[in-house]
Amino acid sequence: MDNTRFVTGFGATNVDLLYSGMPRVPQEGEEIFAQSFSVQLGGGYPATLINLGRLGVPTHVQTFLGDDLFSRFAMDAYAQSGVRPLNLYDGARMPVNVTSAVITPRDRAFTSYTDPVKITDQHRQQVLDNSRGAAIALVHEGFLDIYAQLKREGTLLVYDTGWREDMHLSNMAEILNLVDFYTPNHLEAMRITQTTSPCAAARVLAEHLPHVVIKLGGEGCLLYSGGKETLIPAIPDVTAVDTTGAGDAFLAGFCYGLYHGADLPRAILYGSITGAESVKAVGCLSSYVTEEALLEKAEMFEKTGG
Numbered sequence: 001m002d003n004t005r006f007v008t009g010f011g012a013t014n015v016d017l018l019y020s021g022m023p024r025v026p027q028e029g030e031e032i033f034a035q036s037f038s039v040q041l042g043g044g045y046p047a048t049l050i051n052l053g054r055l056g057v058p059t060h061v062q063t064f065l066g067d068d069l070f071s072r073f074a075m076d077a078y079a080q081s082g083v084r085p086l087n088l089y090d091g092a093r094m095p096v097n098v099t100s101a102v103i104t105p106r107d108r109a110f111t112s113y114t115d116p117v118k119i120t121d122q123h124r125q126q127v128l129d130n131s132r133g134a135a136i137a138l139v140h141e142g143f144l145d146i147y148a149q150l151k152r153e154g155t156l157l158v159y160d161t162g163w164r165e166d167m168h169l170s171n172m173a174e175i176l177n178l179v180d181f182y183t184p185n186h187l188e189a190m191r192i193t194q195t196t197s198p199c200a201a202a203r204v205l206a207e208h209l210p211h212v213v214i215k216l217g218g219e220g221c222l223l224y225s226g227g228k229e230t231l232i233p234a235i236p237d238v239t240a241v242d243t244t245g246a247g248d249a250f251l252a253g254f255c256y257g258l259y260h261g262a263d264l265p266r267a268i269l270y271g272s273i274t275g276a277e278s279v280k281a282v283g284c285l286s287s288y289v290t291e292e293a294l295l296e297k298a299e300m301f302e303k304t305g306g
Contacts, residue, residue, distance in 0.1 A: 257271070
């Protein structure tokens, strides 16, 4: 890739209020004090782009920010991460997603709020204009109509999405046929394809994608390309503190590899390293690797086999 180009994507800004060290989730009418508390930017494409920026890749974060307390916090947090967001919002409400997350030794519980923003033709034009010239665009379903044009202009299209109950080829074939890469986890891949194993899911997805990448959690990552299955092992000896945002961090490392022209196994290895690092602290963006550390870890992994 031409390193003067950038990576871009649109995504709602998430602000997380993190209550950690909780023995359990409070019952109705009950108050439990957390052992620690922090306010941080949350996950989604903005988190991926921040992590990419930390790896030295120029990024354009397209999002909605207002004049409310949490939007102002997000603006400051973006600046501290070296990212200048491109704001598409000119309303008077709170367009960021605010989530209170209670983190217990067993799991997490969430309460969220946002003032939804209806995507307009003006937003679509802004996203198209802001994305022109990008080496890679992270694909958002709300702007699907502009990505075919970007692809014709030479932009690589990468898509990721969280779990949805309605995930199925019947309503996702259009986007899968358009993008160059989709990076589901194994549960999402099996849900979409109505299969019972990641390998079976990969074969179905290969009917729509030139290369299939399926995250397997602690088992590593499955690459299915040219009719061949390749398992990229997981990073060993990782103690997970908080897995929130691990997929966003994986996507950052993977896109770093694509941006620099790495082969797919190496790009996936980069993603595995950035994803593994992100789970070592509470919050999506608290723990991360520098570009120098990423390259050193990748070299060491390949020399030692993990």
